[in-house]
Amino acid sequence: MKKQTIFWILAVVITISTVIYQRKTGPTYPINRTVEIAGADIEVSFPRSHGGSTDREIKIPVTGDDIEGLIIYKRFKTADPHDTVRMVIQGQDLIGYLPLQPPAGKLEYTIVLMKNNRSYIVNEVPVVIRFKGSVPAFVLIPHILFIFTAQLLSLVAGLFAVYRLHRYKLYGILTIIFLFVGGFVLGPVIQKYAFGAYWTGFPFGQDMTDNKVLVAVLFWILAVVMNIRKERPAYAWIAALVFFLVNMIPHSMFGSELDYETGVVNTGMIMLF
Secondary structure (H helix, E strand, C coil): CCHHHHHHHHHHHHHHHHHHHHHHCCCCCCEEEEEEECCEEEEEEECCEEECCCCEEEEEECCCCCCEEEEEEEECCCCCCCEEEECEEECCEEEEEECCCCCCCEEEEEEEEEECCEEEECCCCCEEEEEECCCCHHHHHHHHHHHHHHHHHHHHHHHHHHCCCCCHHHHHHHHHHHHHHHHHHHHHHHHHHHHCCCCCCCCCCCCHHHHHHHHHHHHHHHHHHHCCCCCCHHHHHHHHHHHHHHHCCCCCCCCCEECCCCCCEECHHHHHC
């Protein structure tokens, strides 16, 4: 089997692994918990992100109609008193709703289940959910395809560069094109739909996702420029390594967050202080 074929297969495997990693990490994907009630295991999924203009449904499959549920919540990082939503049985599910928040608004919430006058706290530590505007599929799907294609091409270019296979230059240029369209054209459109701003990375903010794209494209531009007159493959494999490493940062880390007191949407490390 030719080296080129092996490198393409390896790049596809790494890219798919990255997709799975991004799917399972970060602050926006659901947390699952299991609680045992009267000898039965109840699976509870805690959503941590919600897009659209509706309240967020919380659904818990239960056995029997003698289990009750409460959702105890408050606005994140506020001194608000806690509110309580009583869940209701609908078929085989307990259903309750967290109230809609403005884009980038967050709630922290805890679920308590009850049976035979005994309470079971499902999550001792409150789960935080962030709300956002609805992002249409005709923007979101191409964005995802362009970003992951850029990752694939970057890996191929880096592997080709290590072994000085000539086409690493072409794949480097294609990486920039796909990354630019996915990250600097479609990415800001998604950000506008979700949180009301086109760009919240440097120099306007510290949004980690925007800055990841910025760092990756700058390294690849440098790599392509440095290989115009002379072959310098080290720049290409370094750019590929940097792109891979920034993708190991969980998606949406240090993203947009509404300050309920000021009404300002903050991004980045500033939210830690």
